Amino acid sequence: MASSISEQLTQALPLLAVGAGQTLAISLLAILFATLGGVAYGVLAQQGGRLVRGLLRLYLELFRVVPVLVWLYLIFFGLPIFFGLDMPAFWCAVLVLALWGASEVGEVVRGGLNSLARGQQEAGLALGLSTWQLYRHVLLPQALQRLTPPTINIYTRIIKTSSLAVLIGVVEVIKVGQQIIERTYGSLLIYGLLFLFFFLVCYPLSLASRRLEQQWGNAV
């Protein structure tokens, strides 16, 4: 029963690695879709008409005021009931995190584009740039520099929040940890490892965000 720590480790680590793989897969997919969706949101929020902006606002508020956990339950249990759609828990988690992340990234992108002086837009138009060229060469690159630090912070929040997926039955790193603890009672060791895992994934991001902020802070 009371096996040595090194034995516990050799048993736990491979299992935890599989769970960590799931956590990272969910997070990376969610981050990817959140980024794409967020850029689309930001551009639409600036360019779109009243109706589009109203819908985006509604979407944003829904994700702001309703906890991510509630969204997870709603999608996971609601889709089969209301739409007869049976989506695996893994993809439910990706979907919810991506939608939530996109609303957060989108607001950052919108704010960044708005903060670029209107003059940049007019200077681009006056040169004869099309809307697409204006965004591609002038507005988005400038927005990107301003937005990267806050966006990276959102990424770390997505990674951390992915742990909620355990509650709809996704076997990710925390679930694996709990399973090991149930069998070995080595809770301190396992939670220590989980702590280390999230720290090692998120701290470099946090560091990079701060670096870029300093580096680009006075660039634009």
Added chain:
Amino acid sequence: MTPLLELGSVSKQFGPNLVLDRISLSVRAGEVIVILGPSGCGKSTLLRTLNGLEPIQGGEIRFDGVLLDGATDWQRVRQRIGMVFQSYHLFPNLTVLENVLLGPLQVQKRERAEALLQAEQLLTRIGLWERRHDYPRQLSGGQQRIAIVRALCMNPQVMLFDEVTAALDPEMVQEVLEVIRDLAGSGMTLLIVTHELAFARAVADRIVFMDGGHILEQAAPHQFFDNPRSQRARQFLAKFSYTNVIKRKESA
């Protein structure tokens, strides 16, 4: 000869404010027009209607005989009517050279080698070719002249200058005005909004004086400055010569 630019009764409103009230003006090719007037008289707005940055609510604008309206391909027109702004608006994410080449390469789809040659000539002329790989923030001055080169590299027929020296340090003003004077001498059509009265007098073929959204006077420079017809123009000139005196006293 048909005028290059012709405005017929152009009106522009911002909400309830009538900023341009039935403005009519015709500009011949090669003419240098300086638009003067107190702040808020609509002179900047007038320039901005000419390249579609401000849509108009009444009247018509013709460029080279063609009506400019909601259906106009403004991207095409803007390649022929360049504009330079008060706070230059260089793109901070691009180097000097990239700023200048963006329009020629992306909008006009010109050969890089050919556009580069023109950029070199223009930047050399203003003495900033050596700084071509710098970003705008790395320059201590010359941003406005680069903005002018950026517009010129599109080979426009008309250039619009919107108070381009108003935000500059005094020592930079001269350099920018010289570039514009060279352009005026080269036969390009220019519409210039400025508060530099001495410059206006030296460079203009015609002064257009605006107040309250109207054109009150159009005259040759010597006529306008020596014998302004309207009361408003006389007040305007008196006020400016007064502030010029103050300025000179301060700098002395």
